[in-house]
Amino acid sequence: MSKKAKLLTGVLSVAAVLLVAFAYYYVVLPPINIHAPGFWIFVIVLAAVFTGVVGLCSMTMTEYYKEWAGRQWKQSKPEFKSKKAERFFYLCAVLTAALVVIFLIGGLLSSEIVNASAYQKLLNVETRSFTDDIHEVSYDQIPVLDKDSATTIGNRVMGTMVDMVSQFEVSDMYTQINYQNKPVRVTPLQYGSLIKWFTNHSDGIPAYIRIDMTTQEAECVRLEQKIRYSMSDHFGRNIYRHLRFAYPTYMFDDISFEIDESGTPYWICPVKKYNIGLFGGVTIGRVVLCNAVTGEMTDYAVEDVPQWVDRVYSADMLISLYDYHGTLKHGYFNSVLSQKDCLVTTDGYNYIALDDDVWVYTGITSVGQDKSNVGFVLMNQRTMETRYYVISGAEENSAMSSAEGKVQHLGYKATFPLLINVGGQPTYFMALKDSSGLVKSYAMLNIEKYQTVAIGDSVNECEKNYRQLMVDSGIVDEAESEMKKESRQITGRIEKMVQTVLDGNSHFYILLEGQSRIFDVPLSDNADIVRYNTGDTVTFSYHENESLNEVTKVEAAQQTVQ
Structure with missing residues (x-):
């Protein structure tokens, strides 16, 4: 082959590799980073393509005759054009294989089999008090x-x-x-x-x-x-x-x-x-x-x-990090064989709004899958902060089945539970949906006493039924329940009124002058609220909650002249 032909072959080979590289990079978009598996795959693909091109350019078809039983056949076989070309091809092939081996060894040395302790410490988990962290919230939250x-x-x-x-x-x-x-x-x-x-x-x-x-x-x-x-x-x-x-x-x-x-x-x-x-x-x-x-x-x-x-942090990443934390405390082989003290997240999760952040909630159960939880975690999606709460009780899927059993004649399906605080009791809250996926009613279930399930067509009705059921079941006594719903009284001038609809019922949200708290006045229970306007002085009887106070009674007050 002439020097000109060799040069043309080399240019075409490099051009082919660069074209493949550009097309692969533009479509797949691998990061140029040695920690990215996609980058290694990108490099290995390029090395394999380059080796293939070198092989095609380094070989020629040699003709020969094969004789058998007095007859001859004309055949051909590939052969390297020179020893130098052969050595270069095998060098490229060895380098490509070496990249594959490094990639595989790097994956093994990065795995939890070798680094169980490091994986277990990726997530810092703090044990906290449920009642200190999870306050009773307004149902508009x-x-x-x-x-x-x-x-x-x-x-x-x-x-x-x-x-x-x-x-x-x-x-x-x-x-x-x-x-x-x-x-x-x-x-x-x-x-x-x-x-x-x-x-x-x-x-x-x-x-x-x-x-x-x-x-x-x-x-x-x-x-x-x-x-x-x-x-x-x-x-x-x-x-x-x-x-x-x-x-x-x-x-x-x-x-x-x-x-x-x-x-x-x-x-x-x-x-x-x-x-x-x-x-x-x-x-x-x-x-x-x-x-x-x-x-x-x-x-x-x-x-x-x-x-x-x-x-x-995605929910899936946080779940994986906790699973490492819960299963690898005694090493990798313990997590596979004896599984002593191994805890994992349950099958599913939901989201809770807390401290102006979104937290992933999921239950924690033993690896034995005994259909009960030993606790639950909240994991902050912005900061990765993780809080663990020791509460034994129903596993989420069991709670969902229990709630669905209450409305089995209607065929409703429960959503994955939310964790809330009702009267100091850790409680699962679920929406119940019809076959078209629309929410039709609600359920509350006591986590520790999971036979206690209340249903309601609205959130407020469900809560009232649930509180009464806890009293009837002896989970809390009536005096304790009333204490937690102790009525307070306040008098003030209306600074702002906003009307809204919750669960199909009209409510007024009211701010009083000098007060940062918002008062929720259900129109169905306090129809006289429509008589008042901004600037009127009113007296409210209300139940105090964390962010929204539920008004139970509106008393007569001075009204502005319109």
Whole structure:
């Protein structure tokens, strides 16, 4: 072969490898980081392609004749063009194999088999008191919808938006966040198809869905400035590609959609941190916030993330970290063989709003799967703070079955329980849904005395039934129950009144001058409240709660002249 032909062959070989490298990188978007398994796969694929190209360019087909029984056949076989070409091919093959071996050994040395103690210490778990941490909350703070119900409601809302429904769909993300001190789920719209992206991408995505988890009210929030960076976009405006080209070495975890306190949409992009060996002990080290409208990105250390951000650590990551903590305290082989003192999370989790953060809740049970819990944990999705509470009782799936048994004639299905405090008692709270996924009634079940199950068509009715059932069952005595619901009295001038609807019933939320507490006046029990206006002086009898005080009686007061 002439020098010119050899040069052309070399150029074409390099061009082929570079083309494969560009196509793979552009589509798969692996981080350029030795701790990322995807980067090693990227390098191994390139090495294998390069070795294959070298082999094709280094070999030629040699013809020869094969004779048998006096007859000859013309055949050919591949042979290296030279010893030098042969040595170079085998060198490339050995280097490719070496990369594979390093990748496999790195995975083994990063595993919990070798580093059980390090994995067990990834999560710092603090044992806390249930009654000190979990206060009785107002029921306007309890999310009664799960993700499936939120999805059903969101799709129905989208179906009413006649100007958008033909071009856009609702994403199935539905991130649960705290928005203006209320638990909500938010999810963006997305392009309905590639063709619809072609016809709409110049304008962007016009809205997102916001669902109040307590009132079940959903709203399609239209944006003045539309979302231009999303998962359903393509090329440079695809959020993954936008992040990768800006941060080529970052190893991003699951990205979530959130809104800040003013309603501006953001992508929350946690960056993985590998703490053990090459590929082990994954936590979060940094967070990139990307404005979904402008594409502007801000990089934060995980401890400096703004307070409004709720989801830095995914629920699945926190669950895995606790499982390492609970099973590896006596080493890896104990977790597999004798399983002494091994604890794991139960099958499922839910979210609780606490201290203006979203916490993952799940029960803790022994590895033996005895259908009961020995305690439960709360894990902060922004800070990774983990709190453990020692409470024995029903495992969540057993509680769900017990609640469903109370309404088996209706065929309702229970949502995964929420953990709440009712009268100082740890209690499972569940919504009961019909076959279409809509919430029809509610259930409360005492965790420690799980035969105690109360049902109600509204949250307030369910609570009243549950409190009475605890008295009837001897869990608390009547005097104790009344003490916990002790009525107080206050007189003040009305500063602000807001009317709302909870569980189909009208309520007034009232602020009195000089008071930070909010008073909840149910219209069904206190119809006279409609006679009063801002500036009137009123006297309330109420039950004191953590954030919202339930008014039981409104007494006559001085009224302003209209």
